[in-house]
Amino acid sequence: MSLKRIKLYHCPLTRSARVKWLLHELLDADFEVERVVLYEGQQYAPDFLAKNPNHNVPVLELETEDGSVTTMLESGAMLAMLADAYPEKALAPPPHPATRGRALYLHMLHFATTWMDMMLWQIRCQTHLVHESERDPHTLQRYRKKLEREVEPQLVRQLSRTPFIAGERFTAADCAMGHNAEWARAYGLCQSDEVGRYLERLQVRPAYQKAFADRDDMSVAPPVAEGFPGFPG
Numbered sequence: 136m137s138l139k140r141i142k143l144y145h146c147p148l149t150r151s152a153r154v155k156w157l158l159h160e161l162l163d164a165d166f167e168v169e170r171v172v173l174y175e176g177q178q179y180a181p182d183f184l185a186k187n188p189n190h191n192v193p194v195l196e197l198e199t200e201d202g203s204v205t206t207m208l209e210s211g212a213m214l215a216m217l218a219d220a221y222p223e224k225a226l227a228p229p230p231h232p233a234t235r236g237r238a239l240y241l242h243m244l245h246f247a248t249t250w251m252d253m254m255l256w257q258i259r260c261q262t263h264l265v266h267e268s269e270r271d272p273h274t275l276q277r278y279r280k281k282l283e284r285e286v287e288p289q290l291v292r293q294l295s296r297t298p299f300i301a302g303e304r305f306t307a308a309d310c311a312m313g314h315n316a317e318w319a320r321a322y323g324l325c326q327s328d329e330v331g332r333y334l335e336r337l338q339v340r341p342a343y344q345k346a347f348a349d350r351d352d353m354s355v356a357p358p359v360a361e362g363f364p365g366f367p368g
């Protein structure tokens with residue numbers, strides 16, 4: 136499908152930054168971004184809920200030449216879709232013929248956006264998002280330990296073999312894993328030198344710098360204020 140217009144609903148530093156980063160890699164600034172201020176509860180506005188009943192970002196709208204709009208709601212699927220839509224940018228190993236490189240790329244993209252993401256989300260919810268009265272220290276410790284003892288060693292092993300998470304070249308999987316590594320470090324995890332050097336390699340990329348230029352507009356901890364709707368809703 137040939138894409139005429141791309142629009143991303145985005146909140147700085149959150150999972151939508153993965154997609155904004157890849158869009159900058161692919162298209163520089165040739166796409167639209169609409170800010171959704173999660174801490175003000177804008178994801179619960181009726182117009183937004185009509186686009187995404189899960190009340191979260193990213194939301195990606197893809198308009199094709201015939202004017203029809205397809206809406207996507209999962210960051211991992213968006214990364215895979217966009218990287219494959221611009222094969223000339225070579226940010227994903229091609230699907231045909233099947234290669235070990237493609238298998239590693241898909242593995243890392245999905246590992247980052249499902250298994251590792253699930254642990255990071257539990258850690259974030261139990262540290263910052265759910266009301267203090269609902270926090271469960273056992274859940275927090277369980278996922279911190281799993282991330283530290285099971286997940287990080289897999290990252291370190293791969294990064295000791297290749298500079299990027301799916302091989303010698305930067306791919307869309309790095310937009311997910313790089314975002315996750317920064318997220319983990321914000322919670323005191325993934326502190327190893329291998330992950331630190333990996334992030335340095337990512338942070339010099341112009342597209343990374345454009346994607347995260349808005350980072351100061353979002354705090355890791357939500358504001359303690361009347362009206363904050365609370366997460367997860």
Ligand SMILES: N[C@@H](CCC(=O)N[C@@H](CS)C(=O)NCC(=O)O)C(=O)O
Pocket residue numbers: 149150151173178189190191192193208209210211248366367368
């Ligand atoms: N599976 C979704 C999860 C998206 C998600 O949970 N986004 C968070 C920010 S990182 C959000 O918008 N939360 C607001 C809410 O749940 O109300 C994806 O990866 O795209």
